[in-house]
Amino acid sequence: MLKANFFTADSVECARKLIGATLEWKGCAGKIVETEAYHAEGDEACHTFFRPSARVFVDQHQAGDAYVYINYGMHWLFNILVKGPSGNGFVLIRAVEPSAGIEAMRERRGSVQDKLLAAGPGRFTKAFGINGDDHGANFLSSKTCSITLAKNSNVIAGPRIGISKATDLMWRFGDPDSKCLSKSFR
DNA sequence: GCCAGGATGTTA
């Protein structure tokens, strides 16, 4: 299980270290294979840059709290708030390789290949049943949710996906060997 | 495998 101070480091470091970790969420579980980091200050792609409500969220919540929002009118996206001495930020969970609760994921996702069940930020939340009710939930205080870091994992970095600002930052991280990425790194 | 197009609604 994560230590209580894990989300008090830089969000870029958190995003990198979460690759390979096992995420458990209300009966479902899987290996985190893709993440992205956002900085609350100075990052034009971060919601805090253009959404006052996101800045309020950072002020009023603690490290480890879930920031869940709806995207393109139909997909929930799941972030974890990071608050550290060097600055605040978010880690977006972009893809997970399912390991438990796969039947429940299949029911929620409909007819897709198993490797695509949670291979994308919107696919992941749908597979795991995450929605706006989970906005503000905290991993470190919940009994049904946890993250356990892997001892070692192969990690590759690349530019973040689906954004139009700050595309030069290499803040997308992933396991290059996983078959459950939202998109290849090569 | 890649690309185009449409679904869908919140935020500011």
Added chain:
DNA sequence: AACATCCTGGCG
């Protein structure tokens, strides 16, 4: 108007 996406169908 933009948007941290996904699915389908066309093409080869």
